[in-house]
Amino acid sequence: MTFIEYRDAAFKAALELGCSAAEVYFMDEEVFSVDVVNADLENYSVEHGCGLNLRVKLDGKDGYAYTEVLDDPATLVRRAMDNARSIESEDVHPMQGRCEYPQVTMPQNPAKGMTAEDKIKYAMDIERATLAADPRVRRMDRSTVSTSRVTTRIHNTLGMEADSIKETAVAISDTILGQDGVEKGGWAIRFGRNFFDMEGMVNEAVQAAADQFNASPVPSGEYSVILRNDAAGDLLGAFFSVFSAEAAQKGLSLLKGKEGENIASDAVSIVDDPFYPDNPRAFDAEGVPSVRTEVVSHGRLNTLLHNLKTAAVAGCESTSNAGRSGGVINVSPSNFYIEAGEKSLDELTQAMGDGLIITDLAGLHSGLNAVSGDFSLLARGFLVKGGKRVRSVEQITIAGNLLPLLRGIIAVGSDLRFFGLGSGIGSPSLLVDRIMISG
Amino acid sequence: MISKSRAQAVLDEALRTGGDYSELFMQDSEFNDLQMINGAVENAGYQRKAGAGIRVLKGTRSAYAFTADTSDEALLEAARSAAAAITGAREYESVAFGTERSGSCTYEHRFSEVENADRIALLKEATTSAKAYSDEITQVAARYLDVDHRIMVCNSNGVWATDRRPRTRVFVQAVAMKDNEAQTGYDSPGLGMGFEAYRRINMADVGKTAARIAVTMLHAPECPAGPVPVVIDGGFGGVILHEACVHSLEATSVGRGNSEFCGKLGQRIASDIVTAVDDGTLPGEWGTITFDDEGTPSQRNVLIENGVLKTYLVDLLGSRRMDGHPLTGSSRRQDYTFAPTSRMTNTFFAEGNDDEEEMIATMGEGLFAARMGGGSVNPLTGEFNFAVTEGYWVRDGRIISPVRGATLIGKGAEVLMKIDRIGRHMWMGQGMCGSLSGSIPTNVGQPRIRVSEITVGGKGGAL
Numbered sequence: 001m002t003f004i005e006y007r008d009a010a011f012k013a014a015l016e017l018g019c020s021a022a023e024v025y026f027m028d029e030e031v032f033s034v035d036v037v038n039a040d041l042e043n044y045s046v047e048h049g050c051g052l053n054l055r056v057k058l059d060g061k062d063g064y065a066y067t068e069v070l071d072d073p074a075t076l077v078r079r080a081m082d083n084a085r086s087i088e089s090e091d092v093h094p095m096q097g098r099c100e101y102p103q104v105t106m107p108q109n110p111a112k113g114m115t116a117e118d119k120i121k122y123a124m125d126i127e128r129a130t131l132a133a134d135p136r137v138r139r140m141d142r143s144t145v146s147t148s149r150v151t152t153r154i155h156n157t158l159g160m161e162a163d164s165i166k167e168t169a170v171a172i173s174d175t176i177l178g179q180d181g182v183e184k185g186g187w188a189i190r191f192g193r194n195f196f197d198m199e200g201m202v203n204e205a206v207q208a209a210a211d212q213f214n215a216s217p218v219p220s221g222e223y224s225v226i227l228r229n230d231a232a233g234d235l236l237g238a239f240f241s242v243f244s245a246e247a248a249q250k251g252l253s254l255l256k257g258k259e260g261e262n263i264a265s266d267a268v269s270i271v272d273d274p275f276y277p278d279n280p281r282a283f284d285a286e287g288v289p290s291v292r293t294e295v296v297s298h299g300r301l302n303t304l305l306h307n308l309k310t311a312a313v314a315g316c317e318s319t320s321n322a323g324r325s326g327g328v329i330n331v332s333p334s335n336f337y338i339e340a341g342e343k344s345l346d347e348l349t350q351a352m353g354d355g356l357i358i359t360d361l362a363g364l365h366s367g368l369n370a371v372s373g374d375f376s377l378l379a380r381g382f383l384v385k386g387g388k389r390v391r392s393v394e395q396i397t398i399a400g401n402l403l404p405l406l407r408g409i410i411a412v413g414s415d416l417r418f419f420g421l422g423s424g425i426g427s428p429s430l431l432v433d434r435i436m437i438s439g
Numbered sequence: 440m441i442s443k444s445r446a447q448a449v450l451d452e453a454l455r456t457g458g459d460y461s462e463l464f465m466q467d468s469e470f471n472d473l474q475m476i477n478g479a480v481e482n483a484g485y486q487r488k489a490g491a492g493i494r495v496l497k498g499t500r501s502a503y504a505f506t507a508d509t510s511d512e513a514l515l516e517a518a519r520s521a522a523a524a525i526t527g528a529r530e531y532e533s534v535a536f537g538t539e540r541s542g543s544c545t546y547e548h549r550f551s552e553v554e555n556a557d558r559i560a561l562l563k564e565a566t567t568s569a570k571a572y573s574d575e576i577t578q579v580a581a582r583y584l585d586v587d588h589r590i591m592v593c594n595s596n597g598v599w600a601t602d603r604r605p606r607t608r609v610f611v612q613a614v615a616m617k618d619n620e621a622q623t624g625y626d627s628p629g630l631g632m633g634f635e636a637y638r639r640i641n642m643a644d645v646g647k648t649a650a651r652i653a654v655t656m657l658h659a660p661e662c663p664a665g666p667v668p669v670v671i672d673g674g675f676g677g678v679i680l681h682e683a684c685v686h687s688l689e690a691t692s693v694g695r696g697n698s699e700f701c702g703k704l705g706q707r708i709a710s711d712i713v714t715a716v717d718d719g720t721l722p723g724e725w726g727t728i729t730f731d732d733e734g735t736p737s738q739r740n741v742l743i744e745n746g747v748l749k750t751y752l753v754d755l756l757g758s759r760r761m762d763g764h765p766l767t768g769s770s771r772r773q774d775y776t777f778a779p780t781s782r783m784t785n786t787f788f789a790e791g792n793d794d795e796e797e798m799i800a801t802m803g804e805g806l807f808a809a810r811m812g813g814g815s816v817n818p819l820t821g822e823f824n825f826a827v828t829e830g831y832w833v834r835d836g837r838i839i840s841p842v843r844g845a846t847l848i849g850k851g852a853e854v855l856m857k858i859d860r861i862g863r864h865m866w867m868g869q870g871m872c873g874s875l876s877g878s879i880p881t882n883v884g885q886p887r888i889r890v891s892e893i894t895v896g897g898k899g900g901a902l
Contacts, residue, residue, distance in 0.1 A: 040499075044503070
């Protein structure tokens with residue numbers, strides 16, 4: 001069946017079987033990806049995935065069912081209705097009705113018009129450039145070029161129809177350097193308007209690996225720390241759920257009930273901006289028109305992020321932050337970032353004087369807790385003395401709690417950067433007062 | 440799912456540009472998912488994931504195409520898409536299917552015959568038990584998952600294998616709160632069988648465990664930091680083996696020269712009391728597979744025997760990169776949207792001869808890590824980290840206090856040599872392992888072990 005045939009049959013079945021409303025969320029994804037190693041194709045993949053998530057409203061409760069096979073709408077409707085009957089929570093989850101969407105200009109697809117051969121050639125070029133960039137480059141882990149086209153369609157029986165197409169392209173250089181019998185890996189990614197910035201990417205990947213040589217721990221103690229933009233973005237992303245009203249309403253966020261309070265230093269403002277030009281969207285995963293939200297202004301928490309359900313519980317408007325996970329609607333970032341300050345990373349380093357620059361954090365999925373705010377993470381970076389990098393540091397842990405960390409931010413860098421493509425989390429480098437380091 | 444003659448046509452189409460191996464993987468899976476907050480069902484979902492993936496190899500060149508549409512035309516088109524990575528003339532035809540394999544999973548109580556009410560009852564039992572543990576428990580989040588994977592994999596070497604892989608798991612997280620401070624605890628057992636799993640998994644115990652950890656940690660001071668002896672209890676403690684060692688034994692790392700254990704077969708890489716095993720054949724376990732996602736039967740792989748490295752974990756492509764290293768039945772993938780690669784199944788330190796109490800009594804001052812959280816490793820450098828979710832400080836060989844916030848860091852090759860005690864009883868815990876071919880269910884396990892020194896990181900409390 002086509003999407004439209006399936007949608008119409010599912011809506012008809014749902015309404016006939018007693019549902020008050022029904023909604024489909026359909027995604028069709030085409031991906032081309034190639035990995036090159038040793039001037040040969042190592043992985044080459046052509047992907048076509050699709051999936052349809054059905055949501056029905058039965059006696060005020062929502063039930064979900066998902067399929068990748070568009071063959072039997074009536075069975076899927078019955079599955080979703082069974083699930084709706086299981087719901088015991090009394091929370092109301094409104095469904096978006098017919099509405100107007102803001103115009104957004106999708107960024108130009110940098111890989112538009114490239115053939116498979118062109119993409120393979122670009123991946124080969126990246127490998128060749130990386131191998132030539134530094135005598136210590138031993139080999140590539142891989143160079144990757146990947147392009148995708150994702151079609152999203154959210155339609156419901158209330159007359160809402162939200163359709164979008166997003167095209168993206170990503171390039172990665174992932175390399176291995178050797179020195180004195182020790183090997184270290186480094187990688188860099190480029191996407192969107194920077195897709196063809198091969199030189200910048202290659203230099204960044206090589207530098208990331210080279211920075212790790214001759215590293216050792218530092219003595220345990222409290223240090224002033226700069227979280228470089230990549231490490232800061234990773235930490236913000238791992239703690240994203242504390243800004244979710246869904247987590248707060250379930251008692252699983254330390255920011256629960258803290259709206260209106262100062263949770264960070266004056267230097268910190270955090271925004272969720274669906275219109276950020278590199279990754280804009282007109283609506284969220286439940287078809288709510290996009291709005292920009294100032295989450296934290298100069299340290300003050302204005303609001304948590306909402307979808308229609310959490311907004312109904314809290315008695316406010318959705319911030320257009322619905323996402324989907326396993327079909328179920330949750331709260332997700334659009335483009336969620338700490339606003340840039342004025343100092344470059346070098347100026348922050350000067351301002352810090354003595355301390356550490358943290359460039360990499362590991363254990364983000366296990367070493368932090370969004371309920372307590374505690375974190376304890378494997379880290380590496382540089383030791384800084386008198387405003388100068390003196391050597392590389394590894395095998396240390398950085399530990400603390402999110403709120404003291406946010407309150408201890410002295411200055412915010414000018415180097416705002418988003419790392420994953422569409423991960424939606426960005427940060428500049430952050431200079432933090434004192435953090436416990438164990439070596 | 441597909442007739443043999445259609446499958447053969449797809450395999451042949453994939454070989455037409457000169458590939459030397461083609462493989463068709465098909466899947467039709469059903470998932471049920473229930474989430475409960477504080478005793479009330481919050482979300483209920485059903486998912487059917489189905490599609491096909493086609494892989495073509497020529498030497499070490501690999502091409503993969505997948506499609507959710509499994510019509511004849513779509514499969515042939517996917518075969519052509521994968522074949523396009525190889526530009527030559529046909530060299531091989533697929534061999535007629537000769538080797539037939541089918542799964543041996545027990546599946547007594549089918550998930551399709553389970554009512555949601557029965558699933559909900561499990562979550563309620565755990566929630567009630569967690570709340571009853573202490574007044575300090577303020578929130579209980581519980582989740583139930585089941586999946587019935589039906590898969591078929593066939594290849595141009597004549598292998599035809601079909602399997603059914605039922606799995607189910609529960610997650611219970613408890614939050615304990617006092618004076619505006621919160622700590623959490625969780626437990627998440629799972630098995631590779633039908634709903635009969637809940638004759639073995641006691642939900643009241645699951646809830647109580649989650650609550651006990653949360654309450655214990657709420658009253659625990661920060662863990663002291665620094666290099667100390669560490670005793671790691673059995674069960675999920677085996678995550679240290681998984682992260683610190685076995686990821687670096689997978690062909691995905693070794694076959695590319697990107698592992699600290701490259702070229703070490705037959706050499707001593709661990710202290711001589713260490714024997715480590717990856718065994719995909721254990722009946723009904725979370726990480727068990729009858730055969731792998733290339734159709735190779737799973738087996739018991741002794742990775743390290745008395746400290747000596749015996750084998751890597753190798754899939755077909757890995758074997759080609761590793762001078763024909765034998766296949767180990769280790770090729771796995773999350774689903775049809777991933778090409779398979781070398782992965783773990785049920786991975787554990789085998790039982791040793793040491794007394795579980797003695798190893799604490801003689802450790803002097805250090806950390807007893809009773810429960811471990813997840814972790815990660817950089818296979819190239821062997822640097823690992825993982826979180827201790829329930830820890831106790833030991834002084835003069837006696838436990839003196841619970842401690843919170845500890846992280847263990849180190850390098851795999853070093854920590855393996857420092858294992859100086861291995862206990863007599865092994866048990867396992869469940870996890871989801873993420874790598875190149877997606878997220879797959881794996882068991883980790885061990886008896887209680889002692890490591891003479893690991894760096895404990897954290898906020899660094901004083902006791």
